[in-house]
Amino acid sequence: MIVLLAFTLIPSCDVEDDPYLVPEGKPGPGPDPTEKVRKLLLEEFTGHTCVNCPEGAMLAHDLKNQYGEQLILMSIHAGAFAEPSTAPYTADYRTQAGNDLNAYYNVLFYPSAMINRTKYNSQYALFTGVWQDAIEALINLPPDAHIDLSLEYEAITRTLTGNVSVEFLNDFTCDFNICFYLLESGIISAQKNDNSSVGTVPEILDYEHNHMLRDAYNGAWGTEIAAGGVSAGQVETTTFTMTLHDGWNQENCAIVAFVYNATTKEVVQAEEKEVM
């Protein structure tokens, strides 16, 4: 019996040779704007006193470089590490929607991210090591919906109006909600860091925060867009209006619109568009 065990152990090692990285070519040119592809939403929970978060943001960016338009990033500042603290961490980037999501999904560690608010290995909030695995599990699936988003920004009143048209590509029996989140990039503010390959340690004073959640139309859970099921080819349209606060730079703002299954809360399709 032991002999059998011993035999199972002998072929058990894979020593890899240099080079350890195999080139896979360049990222694809991206889908044709008219082509309908599945786009995933990556919502990262972060905070400015979280020392491991710059590494997480760097990973999210790297994944965006590889998956291009099919991956849409969002940074939610919530939880203990997003609390305002002593200078230079006096800023408060938390939002009601972000706090609600942080509580609802019981986020316990930072950085963590949800991919399409879908469970991977029975967890919603995932640690960095499995982000790519969770993306790979979904990214090659055919799309279930297509979102067409157009925006109009009125500078004096700082009002943003959006028109969105959602085309469902398959039959479904559930209800669907749609959310419009306003994100701002290019916010320069201090960030704690403990990885020297990402930036200065122990903090990066001029860290650039990108795709930070600023506001959500109708809160974290949005509004209903289709009730009682849909059939393939069904198109639903809706509009929304949001006002940008004075401190937000409209040139760096974008809207992320996403449709989700009202029962399971899983995201079906996402879309992103810059304000200007």
Added chain:
Amino acid sequence: MKKIIIIGLLLGMIFPLRGISQSFLENGQVHGNFQIDGAYYGEDSKLGITDSSLNGKYFRMNAFGNIAYTNGNFEAGLRFEAYLPPLAGFDPAYEGAGIPYYYVKYKWDKLELTAGNFYEQFGNGLILRAYEEWQLGYDNSIRGFRAKFQPVTGLTLTGLIGTQRYYWEPYQEGNRGIVRGFDADLYLNDLLPFLKGSKTQITLGGSFVSKYEKASKKTISRDSIQDTVVTKYIFSYKIPENVAAYAGRMNLTHGGFNLTAEYAYKINDPSEFNDYIYKEGQALFLSMSYATKGLGISLSGKRTDNMSFKSKRAEIGNVLDINYLPPLTKQHTYSLATIYPYATQPLGEMGIQGQIMYTIPKKSALGGKYGTQIELNYSNIRSIKKEQVSADIPIDSTGTKGYKSPFFTLGDERYYEDFDIVITKKFSSKWKAIVSYINQLYNIAVVEGHAGDPKVHANIGILDITYKITPTKSLRMEAQGLFTDQDRGSWAMGLLEFNIAPKWFFTVMDEYNYSNPDEEMQLHYYSGNIAYVEGATRISIGYGRQREGLLCVGGVCRQVPAANGFNITISSQF
């Protein structure tokens, strides 16, 4: 499949027990033990604990119950655990209740087989140690099969295969790996005729452990710049699915002299923990000691290089470790001396530790009537020296070999140093005292991840006096002081313990952080505790404010958050 067998066996035991077999009962025995740790948390504005941060979880409980049935050579048992919800500081992913541990074991003359969950250690644990530590919330038991075979006296062979405990997650391909191990332990004095009965005793051992985890796609993008044109390329990592580790060990004893050594080697194991570098891992553990009546001297040395070995590549938490890297430093017991505990750095560290334990004989000038015990300890742990693999690859670059590390060169960074002296003296049949001085250097940035914080230099003084009021009533007083200019500043501590042997224990204690740079945090962490012991049962109730800290057992640490409230512990066995 395994679950059905085990339920079947358990059920098979109930029916004969309920029915006629008294004789079965005579040979069979049922034993168990359990412990319930409960806490009721309250608000504490000074610590920043409010109703909302408690989130409705006022009462928390960690509990377990073990039960085992033995009948001759047969044994079966299980452990039920409940974390409803887990106490503050324990991993919240443990919330829930269930049976994470069950097994069936049978022992023949030379062979013992276990099916189900088991704990095991190969040598010093450098490549395999499955164990549990309830105070730490640590459990990496292996669920599978284990066989222990002793073909001849002096030779023990162990083989095992299984998956490790991962909170409450059942095994699924892709959620963790499979661990296989083999160990041989040889006691040469029984195997080699010329050594039989010799004063020199030699033990040799060798082990082999490998893990299999399905590779998942892992890619990274890199920029390539040519003539100011930046092109992005995608690279994928070659992930080894089978990672093996080997270890060899030796133990030599001659009279009072002992030498222990173990060396472990692990092939490339790119993981989230080491940032996907392909360097092999090495660990060396060496210890020499001399012991004779009244004197004990020990000197240990250790070197660890890239030896984090988990059965899940993507995991960075305190779970799924296959091996155990013992830290070298002395485990302190007095509370202020445990504010800055050292934790093993699996990615690289090297150090030495020396200890002398001496009893000044009774009735001598210095020793006094009862003798005096003196203990001296020194330890020094540093980083390993990392050098570039080649000129164009920075150290620790992901997707490369990472770094080179010459074996005998000391690293530049100091991780931990301590020196301490403990003197224990019994003055009379009523008075006993322990006096201790400790000097610590603690690299808080590396050990706790507080990047940028300066190293903590602390001087600690401890006085522990026991006064026997009557032969069974005693009073113990402790006074401690920790003096430092870094981190949270200095502390003073006082404790009073009144015991009525053998059943009652009354304690009051206060730790005062008197020179915290933040005046609002110059708090008293007071607490009181009453415990009652009857045989194997202990019931303890306490109330107070607990300081934030690290609880470390054997080098594995758990963050303990500051808290305020009641706690109760009930522990017993039957």
Added chain:
Amino acid sequence: MKRLILIAIAALMITGIMAQEKEARSRKLPSVDVKTTDGKSFNTQDISNDGKPIIVSFWALWCKPCIKELNTIADVYEDWQEETGVKLYAVSIDDARSSSKVLPFASGNSWEYEILLDPNGDFKRAMGVNMIPHTFLLDGEGNIVWQHTSFAEGAELELIDTVRKVAKGESVESH
């Protein structure tokens, strides 16, 4: 499935308790492999003392009350041995971090006990020990007749009283 197991546990516990009441159940030491300070493997069933009482005490270098207990007993151990012939096995549950320092510490403290090493806690678990110090007393036939956890100054008096009773062959309360 869980309910079946819970029924099984309840049944086992009930029958176990019933068995305890029906006959003077003798509990002996389980068979566990531990190590001696020489590095040699030692099976706990080989713990013996020629029919005289045996004390098995679980301790560790980091457990102050355990060291207090063993130091207190060390002061009177010779007297206890002369009177009752008792032998004390001090089982250290220190893991690989400190197990190499166990013997120097014990020798440095002038302890005369038999030191055993249980680095992975196998013996501790098999004996149902939750917290240390935890001390067991075995009679001449190897039955566990008494046990106690925690230590306070003066508790050793109860222990030696119990040892005296056992040495004379009297029965003692199980707790």
